Amino acid sequence: MVSTAAFAEIATLAGEPARAAMLQALMDGRAMTAGELARAGGVTPQTASGHLARLTEAGLVAVEKQGRHRYHRLASRAVAQMMEGIMQVAATRAVPGHRLTVGPRDAALRRARTCYDHLAGRLGVALADMLVEAGHAEIEPEAATLMPSGADLLASLGIDLAGRTAGRRARVLCRPCLDWSERRPHLAGAVGAALCSHCFAEGWIRRIEGSRAVAVTRKGEEALRRHFGIVVT
Structure with a gap:
């Protein structure tokens, strides 16, 4: 059974306005760069990087590397269903x-x-x-x-x-x-x-x-x- 603490952590991560906007932007199934997600969340690139690091660590977002670029997408269909x-x-x-x-x-x-x-x-x-x-x-x-x-x-x-x-x-x-x-x-x-x-x-x-x-x-x-x-x- 999921602990109350784990439940609250995911709810808090998804509920912060900038992070919520980023997660919604990823709901079309495409991978996006940190810069694109910063614009979606209305925050600076530095702030977006911090948000994305937390979302990735929690398993809500996955990162793919292609050459020098890093792309972010929802980690799973379960995350999309949650959103x-x-x-x-x-x-x-x-x-x-x-x-x-x-x-x-x-x-x-x-x-x-x-x-x-x-x-x-x-x-x-x-x-x-x-x-x-x-x-x-x-x-x-x-x-x-x-x-x-x-x-x-x-x-x-x-x-x-x-x-x-x-x-x-x-x-x-x-x-x-x-x-x-x-x-x-x-x-x-x-x-x-x-x-x-x-x-x-x-x-x-x-x-x-x-x-x-x-x-x-x-x-x-x-x-x-x-x-x-x-x-x-």
């Missing part, structure tokens, strides 16, 4: 005298965004809904199952799940992730990650600079309508 959970709880807090708004206020984030390595927002939920309605997947509050017809659909698009679910770094094939803005599940696990990667690789979506939001391209709109029968507004 998404905190944002869900924070988004439901009612401010006295203000109308409650759940999820991000940014319209682009609500439409489509990355949630670590999978798709979220209306796009992510629409994909999950389509798979369920067509009988390609089953989603329960705590678990999700990809049916054989769903695997066939993904295979027809050139998405191979075998490599993502085998070997030492095997991961859960399919799991639900409660969407921060839609309050309904989108798909995570190997299926969610594979769909997200495919959408980027095929040019169906593109990143919006400085944000976790992604834009659906014209090519993507046509492909999503043709292959999944969905239109994201």
Whole structure:
């Protein structure tokens, strides 16, 4: 069982405003430099280095070295799930005298965004809904199952799940992730990650600079309508 002290340490590390901003910036799944994270956190590079050292020591952030450069990313999917959970709880807090708004206020984030390595927002939920309605997947509050017809659909698009679910770094094939803005599940696990990667690789979506939001391209709109029968507004 996790000790109270360990729990409090992680909560304190993630709760400091600059560190929270850095962790949120890493939620799009990409690795970032200390300088980029300093700008995200609104602090000096020296202060950012201190924050990142503490986050790395606690196992919230991992560092990758490439030549002279050091890149930081979330240490695991568990950290990303923790951050998404905190944002869900924070988004439901009612401010006295203000109308409650759940999820991000940014319209682009609500439409489509990355949630670590999978798709979220209306796009992510629409994909999950389509798979369920067509009988390609089953989603329960705590678990999700990809049916054989769903695997066939993904295979027809050139998405191979075998490599993502085998070997030492095997991961859960399919799991639900409660969407921060839609309050309904989108798909995570190997299926969610594979769909997200495919959408980027095929040019169906593109990143919006400085944000976790992604834009659906014209090519993507046509492909999503043709292959999944969905239109994201």
